[in-house]
Amino acid sequence: MSRTKLKYPNIHELKVVKVKLRSRLALMAFLALVPLLIFSSIAAKRLSDGTRENALRAMQETAHTTALIIDRELQVALSSVSVLSRSPLLMQGHWEQFYNQVKSAVPGDSGWVILYTPDGKQVFNTRLPFGAQLPFRPSPEELALIITKKKPHISGLVWASTLKQNVVFVDLPIRTTDGRNYVLSQAFYSDHFDVAFNERDIPSSWLVGIFDQNGITIGRSIKADEFVGKPARADTLKAIQSKFDTIIKHSIRGNIEVYDVITHSKLAGWAVAVGVPADEIDGQVRQAGYIAIGGLALAICAALISAGLVGRKLANSMEMAATASEMVGRSEELPTMLPSGTIEIDNLQRTIVDAAIKLKDAEIKRASIEEKNAQLLESEQAALRAAEIENKRKDEFLAMLGHELRNPLAAITSAIALLRIKAANDATILRPAEIIHRQSQHLREILDDLLDLSRVIYGKVQLEMQATDLGLLVGNSINTMVDTSKFSKHVFSFYTESLTINADATRIEQVFSNLIENSLKYTDEGGSISVSVSRDKDMALLSVMDTGVGISPNLLPFIFDVFMQGDNTLARTKGGMGIGLSLVHKLVALHGGTVNVHSEGVGKGSSFYVRLPLIETDAPKFRLPKNEIDMSLSGYKILLVEDQDDLREMQQALLKELGLEVWASSNGKDAIKIAEVREPQVALIDIGLPEMNGYQIAAALRSNSKTASVKLIALTGYGLKEDKEQAIKAGFDHHLTKPLRLGELEKCLTVLLPR
Template structure:
């Protein structure tokens, strides 16, 4: 037997358990699907049965009302006839009044005074009067009506001793109302049967089957009075699953049959797919066996050639790799033997080859070192440039503020420059730290159900408030799309993309922002008509520190890390990002795709609480004097009373004496650090209620957790913006 044949058999044997267990799983799936479908049919049958009972109860109620008529005691049959005529239920029903002997006294189906016949089953009248209970008949043939009818009977006992039976008669087709508007598929067969198994109504071919007995297998279940399920062939020749339920009021049976082919069709499709997959697996196994077998045969043939070369003492045979350890060891043994035999002949060539390899490796290493050195120098130069620019602007602004006789407009402009450049410095540092955390795997996401369109709207409003949209035409389309994300990081992604679009779109250009749900993804698109991306830069637009002449960010003074950070944050959220551009000057499109969060709940629609601008007593703990003084001045300018402490000991004394509302504390304090200070404040009953805010240059997620564990209510990273503190103050004021 050939090796390839053996491998094919081995693959087939390995697939046998998969075939067996797949068959078992498919069988269980078929049973589960069938049971689920039958449960649905049972629910439909019970609901339809309730409709029948409702019709019968309505008829009984009408009879009870009519039984109280004074015309019965007076035997004023004309008046009673007129009253009963008015009480008739529309849709083919009529009222009949019977004597004890079964003769009719009043029949609203005929004109008053007509000759009336006795009831087809007069003995039933006597039984109804004797039992004294409401009665619902089985299906019977009405000779005068020349149709199948149903009677709802009510015995009446008058004070004078006379006894009657008041009945409401229905044509059998009246009960077709149970099928109408029920949403029952037209392919299903539905029938109503009396207690004897006689067909009262049927959704298909009623004309020929009304009044006929049900099939024996159905009659057997109907006669028991219990609900049941069976599979059988209908009189129409359909193979159906039948569900039988009974009316609690009449004792009739309701049957709903669904075609077996319809129930099983979905499962059979799955079976066909599974069989196709199994066949494909067998085919692939055969191909794999043939491929591996060919590799083995080639390896064995190569070994034979190597042995022949060894015998003839020719050049050293090659050492092919077959992926099979034993075969490779055989090749190695042959080759080692050849090396021993031709060692002297090949020694010089081997040495020369080694020297060449060393030279090539040395050149490659030198080139790599030069490249890395150049990249380091370029990055340091770029970083210095990016840091000096805002520092230069801040220094100039400070010089302006120190000058005398400077106009208020210039002072305001200088302040705006300082604020903007400080924000720019913070952004550079944050981007560097964030990228470092992402690349080292130290970043943690606080993910929850997040409405992407809401975050986009918030970011756009921030840019609009800052006046960033004053030179471009902005269009926004935001549809609801819930994702599982970290609010801060998602805002970082969106703001980076919008900031890039603004930065690289000239005045008068257009920027389009679109959010929508597509399939199982939330899609964010930021499209602009700006300077575009060249074809050679596009493939590496998301790489870190791309060379200056190829980097889009560098063209506008950026550091080349923004898009790289965005790309990695998107990947951490399980999403993906892509960039498109037709070339330089033709705009660009960035598309971000996040998985939709299926189990996300609807956002809280409560109205936001109005901010509360209360004035508070605030304890400011900072060992750096300039920073403390400036922060104190800022808080005092907003009307707050500020207590200043340079270390933990002073802070404990001031907190115990004044019991401030809030304490803003640096972590890196001399002697007693901020964590220990927070723990002491929390442990003292007089200061435990103070709301503690950690202010630190350490911004890692671990630092936040450590601050919260020490008792802080909020962790903020330097440089601090007063708006962040104000939001916390206001949120605490509404608790």
Template sequence: MRLRSLYFSLALSIVIPVAVFGAIALHILQDTQRSFAVGRIEQSATLTARAIDADIYRAQSVLKVLGHSQALAQGDLARFYDEARQASAAPGGWIILYDSGGQQVINTRRQYGVNLPKRPDPEQVSAMLASNQGQVTGIKWGEVLKNHFVMVEEPIRTASGKQYVIGQAFSPAFFARSFTGPALPQGWRVSILDRAGIIIARSENAEKFVGVTVRPDTLAMINKTRSGVFTHLAVDNKEVVDAFTRSERSGWSIIIGAPVEAIEAAVWRGVPVMAAGLVIALVAALALAMLAGRHLVRFVARASQAAALLGQGGQVRALARSGIHELESLNEAIREASDRLQAEMRSRSDAENERNALLVSEKTARARAEEQNAAKDEFLAMLGHELRNPLSAVASAVSILDNARQVDDAMAQRARDVLRRQTDHLRKLVDDLLEINRALMGKLELQKAPVDLAEVVQRCVDTLKASGRTAAFTVRVDSVAATVNADPTRLLQVIDNLLDNAIKYSPGGGEIAISVRQVGDAVELSVRDSGLGIAPELLPHVFDIFVQGKQSLQRAHGGLGIGLSLVRRLVELHGGFVRIDSDGSGKGSTATVTLPRLAGHTPALAAASSAPAQRLRRVMLVEDNADAREMMSMLLQLRSCDVVSAASGPEAIATALAAQPELAFIDIGLPGMDGYALARALKSDERTAGIELIALTGYGSEKDRTHAIDAGFARHFTKPIRLEDLDLALA
């Protein structure tokens, strides 16, 4: 018997049973798809019921929480009205509070204080109060609203013994959202019925059927059991499969129906494909048997030749693929035996290369880690130096002022000047650290407005001149008006940092040239100095954080090395870029900032600072730190303020009621009751609502400022407060 005939007989013995079992599988598939379609309808009904139960449970939870309201217990119905409006569990829903006689006390759909109607079924209120059990009503018609609604109601008893019934009202559209959208298949319809069989919501023709009682046969079917499936003729004489289930919490019924023809169409949709696949499989099996017999003989002959060549020590370069797993395994064995030596050589070479690459990578990583560790140690040492220097000066100045009898007025004034300069220096160090941290974390927020860059530059230069920092330099400003869309405060930071570097790294008597010019659609700010310059090896890294030029132990120039990093981040946030140029050490440097120019806009005018208040003002200070409270009280008294102080939130409320201050400086980080809660409490009481509140805190981010304004503060200052800010607040 030939090998080809053997394969053909084997193919027939496989194909005939496959055809028989394929027909059986096709019939089973139809039944399975039909059952799956009906099961999908039942599952959709169950999921819709769970969604409705979840909405009702949420409403019951909200009502129970409102029942424990302190405002309701105290009889403050106006405040309870606001709480109820905010706590409504449904978009577009409303909350109604009934007294024990069924009279509406509060209705969040109506203005507080208007006359409200009495409930038409006060006996339901009495029943709920007697049984202490809530209820979910059926659909009702609102005469005032001219619309249908349902209620979730709960009885409540306040601490004072008063009894109420509180309810959450829902419109039919709220529950319709459970089955609206693209998830509902074409032709399916969903209905929600109350316990009496009246339609609450419907997926189609809702305006026609909401409020209508379903047919008696349908009502009888759903009342027999909790859930089930039945088939009936719809109003359009089409056969429909309906699956229904009942809500656990409300007793409502959810019915989801699908046309029988749609289900059958889905069942038969896959039959032609499966039948065609079966025919193709049969034909393919026969063809494969014929081809396999032909190719098998050729393969065996080629494999024999390859084996003989391999046995003689030759190399088998290529073998025809067989397409049969077992035969291909023989091919693979022959190729593996032929290529084993070369594969082994390549493997050894690759392993050697990989090992060398890993060694280089390990050395690089170790060097980088050592550099980072050294940079960390250097920064910590630098930070300790920068903090200890001003602290040492402050401690010495305080010691001098403590010996007031032995110190003349001039020496005391110099000590005070040292205190002022060093505290300003400490504030700048802390501000720089916080600003660069927020910048690196992407938390900086800009308050942009059209501003004249030239005017901002001139303002910064004037401030430096007034402080005496530029006394040893020749400062030349060459600028033209150029409007940019920028945050003026952040822009001042950029310019101040660049000028600070120019002053810090320039010898006395040098020149600092500042220019503002328009270049096409951009504006260029240039700061050029004749100072120490930048070494070529340091120039590519000047914008890296904590990078400075080499300094001696004396650290004549100081600083943390974060100024230029902050400058670059702020400029990038404005949509611009910055570069530093230098011809080398001792040849000065030039910093250039490029920003997009804003054409056709008038720069925003700087707000005029208010003059310090001259009259006696009643001021309350709330601060839990005793030393800070005492010093701030003395500072306010020096500014003609009548000061009362408190160390906690409750003490501050009592003090405010007794003293009636005009102004209150409040710390945010208070124990127990924080500053935000204190501000809200003061603003909610009409006796203290007129007090102007000012936040004085160590929390200085934009988010903290926003929280302060939202809580009722008029201003937000970070500690320690600058004297000009204090005078502005008192003005």
């Protein structure tokens, strides 16, 4: 009996590319630095932006504090006048006694009090002795309006010609017991409000200005004598007259660029502007950028030096280990190992030494083998547990990935819909747009299948079961496919019977669509595809057969496994993601049915058979709704709230193109302000917003009397049953999932706002 001698290949004879460890480590360091450079650049940009935002926030805080001080001073004056207005001396017309009372209550240092008749004549003025000759009010026409409105009034800056100074009035209408009308006013010089500058430690390079409702300068922290009483610049005046706080960057006298933060006092409606030279803020931003770049440069240098040192040490240790491994089993003593400082390489060196010792002592070797087997078993079990954990993480990642893909897919879908409308008469644009539209539809179908598969895997899919005519459902789907020329390159035939099943019609249509798409993908042009719906004993049988590439015998048992792909050639011209058939199998099982496949082999076509339980019922059978948009969307007023810039821009443009009046916002606070001013009919609100999420926005709109009647629609990438229930509970009227389908939007608007 002869034995075959095994010949082991000499590794030195193999044709392989040999690269030194140091070179590989250098390459690894280089590859590691590429993402570091990218993300460090992003971090530097964010640091610079954060520095600018902090500087602007400090300006805003100064502006708001100044406005609060102004309101405080005006409120004190208004309270003082209000208390005096209730004096019995005033009500009974005892002017001289009332004059003395006011004189003692309001010292002349903080202002003076004047009592006016409706025509602007002064009854008395605490700045002058009682009975002195008094002038008329500089703007007497204000008094009639104040008396008519019966409300306190705070004037803008008024030029008092008799005083040769600018004055501000805090007015309160009075009606005495004998029915006569007067106006009780407390007057201030404009420099009274310099207290707003004195109470704050304002940097010398900052400029703070106070302006009345007409943009006239009331106070200024720098060169007040030159600018008080003069109007603001045109661009500043525009921001002052706006109802919202504003940040503008513009050039002032001397071509100096400044940042201006403008806010408004709540009591008087005056504006407070804080200006800072742009170089001061941008210089801080540049400094932050330089610091980030310097830190990055140091990190790169440290990484390269560390890679060189570690590479040298590892290379020396591994060369010594290689030399020792060649000497194992010989009589020579092993060379002294050089510690590398790396656990794996040091373990390798120890293994070599242990192997040499085990060769000299059979008993130790046998014990070592048993110990090693135990270690291998434990490692295998640990690896199995790790694989299970990784598999679970993979499934969770796929589910989250599907949700995260909805935002960019929604933006692409809206952009292509808009492009198709715009390019209706331009064939050079319409053809590429149609291709992108078709491919985005395919991408959306893949995404839906991916999400549905993850829901089925985790038991989160919700079926809406009802009596459904399977033949009618399949027929409607085929008619839609024929209308879109899906079968134009194949020989197609079908036969259906009216058979009633208890099913979720949308899910069964999804099963049929996946089977048809599978046949179209694996059947070449000119091939045949046939569909039938028939009775098989007490089951409804749905058959989809084709003359395509068929299924190999070794693949057939695993055809319904997740991620199993039929074509693994390099081109992957026909192989899919391995999701569709797995989803078909799981959805059919949820309906209490079975799905089977038959193929004679490669090149001999394939047949899929879906069996579902029949039911006997007199209930009306479910029919699929039409997908077309039968009504125009024009005339609706919509508020769109979305923080993704591309998605918000495309959806707003698309809705406007369809005739809707649309306002858009990226955050909750601005959305609420827009809703109060614009009074939209419907608000499309994303749930996952920063700072203030969609549920909080809905609660705020519902609690506001101005916006309580707005119809609220949640537009989000999460479409589970519990997501919809949470949206309705939060105050939404309806729930839609991304990407936005215009047909669904139209149906929703028709129900919420019937014409």
